[in-house]
Amino acid sequence: xxxxxxxxxxxxxxxxxxxxxxxxxxxxxxxxxxxxxxxxxxxxxxxxxxxxxxxxxxxxxxxxxxxxxxxxxxxxxxxxxxxxxxxxxxxxxxxxxxxxxxxxxxxxxxxxxxxxxxxxxxxxxxxxxxxxxxxxxxxxxxxxxxxxxxxxxxxxxxxxxxxxxxxxxxxxxxxxxxxxxxxxxxxxxxxxxxxxxxxxxxxxxxxxxxxxxxxxxxxxxxxxxxxxxxxxxxxxxxxxxxxxxxxxxxxxxxxxxxxxxxxxxxxxxxxxxxxxxxxxxxxxxxxxxxxxxxxxxxxxxxxxxxxxxxxxxxxxxxxxxxxxxxxxxxxxxxxxxxxxxxxxxxxxxxxxxxxxxxxxxxxxxxxxxxxxxxxxxxxxxxxxxxxxxxxxxxxxxxxxxxxxxxxxxxxxxxxxxxxxxxxxxxxxxxxxxxxxxxxxxxxxxxxxxxxxxxxxxxxxxxxxxxxxxxxxxxxxxxxxxxxxxxxxxxxxxxxxxxxxxxxxxxxxxxxxxxxxxxxxxxxxx
Amino acid sequence: xxxxxxxxxxxxxxxxxxxxxxxxxxxxxxxxxxxxxxxxxxxxxxxxxxxxxxxxxxxxxxxxxxxxxxxxxxxxxxxxxxxxxxxxxxxxxxxxxxxxxxxxxxxxxxxxxxxxxxxxxxxxxxxxxxxxxxxxxxxxxxxxxxxxxxxxxxxxxxxxxxxxxxxxxxxxxxxxxxxxxxxxxxxxxxxxxxxxxxxxxxxxxxxxxxxxxxxxxxxxxxxxxxxxxxxxxxxxxxxxx
Numbered sequence: 001x002x003x004x005x006x007x008x009x010x011x012x013x014x015x016x017x018x019x020x021x022x023x024x025x026x027x028x029x030x031x032x033x034x035x036x037x038x039x040x041x042x043x044x045x046x047x048x049x050x051x052x053x054x055x056x057x058x059x060x061x062x063x064x065x066x067x068x069x070x071x072x073x074x075x076x077x078x079x080x081x082x083x084x085x086x087x088x089x090x091x092x093x094x095x096x097x098x099x100x101x102x103x104x105x106x107x108x109x110x111x112x113x114x115x116x117x118x119x120x121x122x123x124x125x126x127x128x129x130x131x132x133x134x135x136x137x138x139x140x141x142x143x144x145x146x147x148x149x150x151x152x153x154x155x156x157x158x159x160x161x162x163x164x165x166x167x168x169x170x171x172x173x174x175x176x177x178x179x180x181x182x183x184x185x186x187x188x189x190x191x192x193x194x195x196x197x198x199x200x201x202x203x204x205x206x207x208x209x210x211x212x213x214x215x216x217x218x219x220x221x222x223x224x225x226x227x228x229x230x231x232x233x234x235x236x237x238x239x240x241x242x243x244x245x246x247x248x249x250x251x252x253x254x255x256x257x258x259x260x261x262x263x264x265x266x267x268x269x270x271x272x273x274x275x276x277x278x279x280x281x282x283x284x285x286x287x288x289x290x291x292x293x294x295x296x297x298x299x300x301x302x303x304x305x306x307x308x309x310x311x312x313x314x315x316x317x318x319x320x321x322x323x324x325x326x327x328x329x330x331x332x333x334x335x336x337x338x339x340x341x342x343x344x345x346x347x348x349x350x351x352x353x354x355x356x357x358x359x360x361x362x363x364x365x366x367x368x369x370x371x372x373x374x375x376x377x378x379x380x381x382x383x384x385x386x387x388x389x390x391x392x393x394x395x396x397x398x399x400x401x402x403x404x405x406x407x408x409x410x411x412x413x414x415x416x417x418x419x420x421x422x423x424x425x426x427x428x429x430x431x432x433x434x435x436x437x438x439x440x441x442x443x444x445x446x447x448x449x450x451x452x453x454x455x456x457x458x459x460x461x462x463x464x465x466x467x468x469x470x471x472x473x474x475x476x477x478x479x480x481x482x483x484x485x486x487x488x489x490x491x492x493x494x495x496x497x498x499x500x501x502x503x504x505x506x507x508x509x510x511x512x513x514x515x516x517x518x519x520x521x522x523x524x525x
Numbered sequence: 526x527x528x529x530x531x532x533x534x535x536x537x538x539x540x541x542x543x544x545x546x547x548x549x550x551x552x553x554x555x556x557x558x559x560x561x562x563x564x565x566x567x568x569x570x571x572x573x574x575x576x577x578x579x580x581x582x583x584x585x586x587x588x589x590x591x592x593x594x595x596x597x598x599x600x601x602x603x604x605x606x607x608x609x610x611x612x613x614x615x616x617x618x619x620x621x622x623x624x625x626x627x628x629x630x631x632x633x634x635x636x637x638x639x640x641x642x643x644x645x646x647x648x649x650x651x652x653x654x655x656x657x658x659x660x661x662x663x664x665x666x667x668x669x670x671x672x673x674x675x676x677x678x679x680x681x682x683x684x685x686x687x688x689x690x691x692x693x694x695x696x697x698x699x700x701x702x703x704x705x706x707x708x709x710x711x712x713x714x715x716x717x718x719x720x721x722x723x724x725x726x727x728x729x730x731x732x733x734x735x736x737x738x739x740x741x742x743x744x745x746x747x748x749x750x751x752x753x754x755x756x757x758x759x760x761x762x763x764x765x766x
Contacts, residue, residue, distance in 0.1 A: 168578045194578075256581055275581040304589055306582045325582050358562060358593060362586045412558075416565060421583045 026371075065469040066457060067146050069508070069519040072133060087110050107515035111499055114510070115179040115187065120505040121149055122189060123512055123517055124174025128158040130191055130244075132202060133517075147508060147521050153202050155244040158193040170195050176261050178270070182431065190270060194257040197272050198334070199248035199283065204390045207235040253279050253289045259311045266317040273310035273322060279335075292340050293322060293332065308423075319344075321371070321378055327364030329380060329389065347378075349396045359411040359420065367423035372432040373504075379435055381426040384408060386437050386447065401447045401454065404439045406488045407475045419493050427502045438497025441486065442513050443473055459497060459511045459518040559594055566591045 106127030113122050121133040134152035161170040172193055180188040186203040211233040216222055256274035263270045271280050278293035293310075297303050310322035318334045330343035351360065363383035363423070370379045377398075378389045384405055387397035403424075407414060414420040419440075426437040437445045439456070447454045456473045476485035501513040507522030566587050 166578070170578075257578070303585060306585050308582060325586055358559070358590055361589055361593070365582070367588060412562070415562075418569075418583075421580070421586070 010513065023384050031424065033075065065523050066509075066520045067469050067523045069521045070149060071461065072149065072151075072517040072519070097252060101187045104515075109499060109512035109515060109517060110173050111175065111177050111179045112501040112510050112512045112517065113179060113189075114501050114503050115189075116210055116504060117183050118505060118508065120152065120179070121501065121517075121519075122177045122179065123510075124157065124177050125174040125515070126171075128156055128160070128172030128193065130155055130157045130174060130176060130177065130189075130200070132187075147519075149519055151242055153242040155200070156198065157191045157198060157246075158196065162194075167201055175258060178261050178263050180263055181267060183267075190261050190263065192258050192261050192272065195251065195254055197250040197258070197281070198246050199250075199263060200244050201247045202242060202244045205241045205243060206239075209233040209237045220224055226345055248283065248286050248288070250281055250286050252283075259308060262310060262312045262320065264312045265315055269317075271310060271320065273307055276321060277308040278307065278310055278320075278340075290338070292334060292338070294339065294341060308366050311369055311371055314371050314373060314375045316375070323366035323369040323380060325365040326361065327366055327382060329366065329369060331391065345391070345394050347394045347397075349387070355408075358412065359415060362415070363411065368425040370426060370428060372428050373430065374432055377432065379428060381424050381437055383420060383422075383424075384433060386426050386445065388435070388449070399449060401435070401445075403437055403445055404443075404475070406475055407440075410488070414493070417493065419496075420495055422498065424496075424498055425500060426458060427500055429507070430505045431501045435510065436500055436502060438500055438511070440493050440496050441491040442495040442497060443475075444497045444500060444511055457520075459513045459516070459520075460495075461516070470520065559598070563591060563594045566594070 015515050016391065031382055039336040104127075106125060106129075108126045109123050110126055111122075113123040114120070115122070116406065119135050121135075123131050123133070125131070126438060130153075131151060133149035136148040136150060143507045146329045157174060157324075158172040160172040162168075163170055170193065174191050174193060176190075176192050178190045180187075180190070180199075186201050189200050189202070191200060210217070211231050213227060213230055213233075214222055214224070244343060252270070254272065254274040254277065256276050258272050258274045262273075269280055269282050271278055272289075273279075273293075276294065276296040277291055279289040280292045293307070295305065295307060299324045304326075306325045308323050308325055310320060313319035313321075313504060320334070321329055321331045324328045327348065329347040331345035331347070332340035333344045334340060335340070336344060351364075366380045366382050368381040371377070372379065376391060380387050380397075381387065381403075386401045386403060388399040388401075389397045411420060424438050426435060428435055432448055433450050434448050436444060436446045442458050444459060445454060445456050456475070457470045458473050474482075474485045475491070476482065476487050478488075481487050495513065497511055499511055501510040503509065509520050511518045511520065569587050570584060570591070
């Protein structure tokens with residue numbers, strides 16, 4: 001008889017229960033991809049002596065080896081049950097026992113983001129839900145469990161809406177999540193869909209008042225006539241409950257689809273960018289925002305360029321960048337003018353005439369832009385490459401990395417099946433020495449900027465056995481295919497890694513593949 | 526032997542042409558590729574998800590690609606090149622045929638001779654177009670003339686649709702959109718549907734749409750006229766290819 005207690009963590013997180021990805025009735029048999037969590041097994045991220053290996057983000061990607069920590073399935077309908085309702089066992093059966101390949105489209109992860117300490121990892125999906133994972137606390141007895149993330153909170157952030165004026169649906173898909181730095185016991189994050197940004201407060205409650213006079217323990221009203229004494233209610237400990245409440249809703253400021261949000265380093269303002277405009281918000285004011293960039297032409301027929309991503313400088317609260325569909329990046333200074341239509345710096349690489357084709361512009365469109373943690377560099381992702389730019393040099397990037405250049409000869413097919421419009425994200429590691437981005441066939445790539453080495457890894461259930469070190473993958477371009485290589489024509493373009501995240505200080509990465517969230521850790525011997 | 530291809534001659538088989546007509550074939554296959562790319566782009570622009578607002582970035586990129594192709598075709602002269610069959614036609618005839626085009630697509634299909642593809646494309650450097658994969662193999666000139674004709678005529682109307690799409694994205698006018706996409710499921714070379722919507726001969730739809738959308742538009746009548754003028758121009762060019 002199968003025990004369903006394994007699914008409880010996805011509903012709420014009991015404080016005293018050690019969360020486990022496996023069920024206590026199972027012996028050593030686990031679905032592939034999940035690590036054993038039994039007491040007598042050492043996790044692979046320990047060195048053979050049993051002490052945790054020191055992790056430092058200083059090690060490049062080539063020196064460490066990456067291992068799968070856990071694979072988390074974004075829960076489906078079960079998570080929508082509130083805690084007051086009974087848990088319907090049948091419902092759990094139906095959502096979890098079916099084959100993972102039947103995951104609904106609503107479960108597709110659309111954004112991944114670590115918070116500033118790396119303790120929390122938030123994911124947003126197409127169904128408008130946000131799932132927050134928390135890192136397993138270190139404990140002397142269970143060293144091997146360190147690094148594993150478990151569900152901390154789940155809530156429905158956005159609902160589908162209908163714009164009656166335009167007769168169009170507004171998707172509830174979460175486009176971006178950005179954490180605010182922690183200032184008190186609660187956690188705050190911004191989540192956005194195409195039109196509305198929301199500020200959510202995630203807080204823990206582990207005490208509840210008991211001993212009311214007018215209500216009994218179940219909440220039923222007592223007959224006043226039966227009350228003979230008065231007492232003061234006291235706070236008693238309870239099972240830990242994590243609740244998420246929407247604190248602010250920033251709506252009705254964007255005509256076009258929001259593609260980016262970025263929290264300013266002053267922690268008082270943030271910006272939201274859509275295809276043609278960027279607005280500056282104050283966290284406290286929801287009914288007003290300042291428009292700081294507007295590239296909408298007076299005549300929409302003349303529209304040839306849109307904003308694709310935007311981000312604030314990590315240290316200078318007056319500086320931000322935004323990228324365009326023509327492969328350019330503009331750096332703006334808000335001190336220069338209220339409307340930053342005139343850029344302070346303009347980054348563009350001259351086109352290589354030998355590579356010119358009808359798809360040149362499309363593949364030059366920048367899908368993501370990220371400041372380095374130092375604030376000195378920006379990284380941009382276009383369809384085939386990742387580029388690192390020095391803020392002090394506008395005429396060309398200082399580094400260019402080929403992500404999947406073998407696709408250059410396939411651009412026509414990729415245009416036909418729309419894959420050429422896929423928006424890949426890119427991330428820096430904590431020390432800005434390694435950059436990572438996704439590709440097709442569930443591949444993702446890491447580039448070490450110092451050693452100039454790169455590696456291709458795969459996030460898939462079939463190839464990730466417990467305790468195994470991820471094997472580097474290679475795509476064979478033409479000619480003879482070696483044993484472990486995969487040919488370009490065999491790549492699965494429906495399996496794309498668009499969203500990845502890197503822990504701010506450690507070598508832990510989160511990779512989203514459809515509805516699966518893979519967490520990998522660098523194993524340093 | 527004359528050419529290797531002659532031995533394996535099979536009527537209508539593409540491989541035969543490669544050996545003998547390598548030069549012309551390269552140019553014409555490039556044009557075919559470019560043409561099919563243009564077709565594909567216009568289809569992509571037309572077929573948006575109507576429930577959810579279309580992705581503006583994607584639309585802009587596709588539209589820019591279409592403009593780029595059209596510019597290149599204009600530069601090459603292929604946009605205006607005259608096919609052997611129509612070398613003797615007076616300009617007036619072309620205007621006439623355009624008018625017939627506006628009225629009914631089906632009538633004029635019989636009236637106009639099917640132009641050969643690649644016949645007029647004698648010049649034009651073969652720039653670095655990305656090689657077309659087997660899935661995108663250039664269509665044989667002889668096959669599916671109707672399919673090839675249809676979309677090209679469509680494009681006269683589709684040229685307008687680029688601008689209209691952007692405007693309707695801004696403020697959706699249900700009437701105009703319906704005209705534009707009234708038969709999303711039907712084959713895209715259904716001229717009747719598209720052109721009557723575009724030109725707005727009997728129906729006032731598109732003009733109203735233009736009026737309602739951009740404040741800069743002068744007025745319904747003048748915009749219709751300029752539309753017609755441009756449409757004539759573009760269709761006339763397309764008819765020649």
